Amino acid sequence: xxxxxxxxxxxxxxxxxxxxxxxxxxxxxxxxxxxxxxxxxxxxxxxxxxxxxxxxxxxxxxxxxxxxxxxxxxxxxxxxxxxxxxxxxxxxxxxxxxxxxxxxxxxx
Amino acid sequence: xxxxxxxxxxxxxxxxxxxxxxxxxxxxxxxxxxxxxxxxxxxxxxxxxxxxxxxxxxxxxxxxxxxxxxxxxxxxxxxxxxxxxxxxxxxxxxxxxxxxxxxxxxxxxxxxxxxxxxxxxxxxxx
Numbered sequence: 001x002x003x004x005x006x007x008x009x010x011x012x013x014x015x016x017x018x019x020x021x022x023x024x025x026x027x028x029x030x031x032x033x034x035x036x037x038x039x040x041x042x043x044x045x046x047x048x049x050x051x052x053x054x055x056x057x058x059x060x061x062x063x064x065x066x067x068x069x070x071x072x073x074x075x076x077x078x079x080x081x082x083x084x085x086x087x088x089x090x091x092x093x094x095x096x097x098x099x100x101x102x103x104x105x106x107x108x
Numbered sequence: 109x110x111x112x113x114x115x116x117x118x119x120x121x122x123x124x125x126x127x128x129x130x131x132x133x134x135x136x137x138x139x140x141x142x143x144x145x146x147x148x149x150x151x152x153x154x155x156x157x158x159x160x161x162x163x164x165x166x167x168x169x170x171x172x173x174x175x176x177x178x179x180x181x182x183x184x185x186x187x188x189x190x191x192x193x194x195x196x197x198x199x200x201x202x203x204x205x206x207x208x209x210x211x212x213x214x215x216x217x218x219x220x221x222x223x224x225x226x227x228x229x230x231x232x233x234x
Contacts, residue, residue: 001172035220037155044204044224045155056222088155092208095216096171099155 002027002091004100012108019076021103023089028069033093036065036074039102040085048087049074079105110135112205112225120199120232126192130205130225137186138163143208143219146179146190148201149227156201160208160217161188168217195232202227 003026013019023034032052037045047056049065052072062077076083084107089100116128130144137144146158159169161179169177178191192199204227208219 031218033218033220037221044206044227045221046224047220047222050220050222090155090157090220092210092218092220093216095168097157097217099157101154 001096002029002094002098004089004091004098006087006089006100006103008103009101010104010106012106013079014108015079015081017079019074019079019083019105021074021076021087021105023067023072023074023100025070025072025091029072029091030093032068033091034065034067034072035090035092036063037088037090038083038085039088045088076105110207110223112207112223114203114205114225114228116228116230118229118231120195120230121234122196122232123194126190126195126199126203126230126232128190128203128205128228128230130188130190132186132188132207137181137188138183141209141211143168143210143212143217144179144181144188145206145208145219145221147204147206147221147224149204150198150201158190158192158203160212160219162212166212168212168215197232200230200232202229 034052036049039045053065143160145160176193181188205225206221207223210219
């Protein structure tokens with residue numbers, strides 16, 4: 001099982017600031033099969049990024065993903081009020097897809 | 109716009125079988141390239157993938173749950189279902205159904221989840 005470790009656990013930022021979220025895998029993620037999701041309280045997760053760097057349909061370009069192998073990053077270039085949420089990474093390139101434990105982006 | 113909706117009992121007794129159904133609207137469950145999945149989230153915790161099913165009936169399960177999980181599909185009703193046997197309090201969670209777009213090969217699935225249901229809370233308690 002590939003274990004994903006996200007850091008930091010909580011990120012306290014102000015609207016307009018840049019957010020950088022990290023996801024580290026315990027072993028290499030095959031062909032960058034790495035996705036990022038956003039979840040708000042009481043809602044289902046929403047797919048933001050797949051294939052490590054491809055934005056899902058309708059996702060604003062302030063969201064970007066990068067990385068390969070074991071180290072991946074989600075960047076939100078300028079935080080909008082609606083971006084404060086929990087973010088999860090997921091690897092789906094093995095026989096057992098796994099999620100990270102999440103990073104909460106909160107208003108400072 | 110594809111929509112998914114979970115349905116089923118919100119309370120299950122320990123040792124019994126949890127049964128949920130996901131109804132898909134706005135698209136056919138028989139469309140190629142999509143894998144239909146169950147995912148759960150323990151209260152206040154992260155996400156756990158349970159399994160995928162293709163419209164043909166091929167299934168792919170999380171090894172940690174495989175002995176207790178059955179996922180089935182009913183293409184005539186555009187639905188797929190989850191059964192989880194011998195439940196305990198540790199199975200209390202919000203259960204989501206979701207669509208994965210991609211492919212499965214060699215026992216692995218390469219399909220991130222692009223559409224999700226709203227989720228349904230299932231509590232295991234006597």
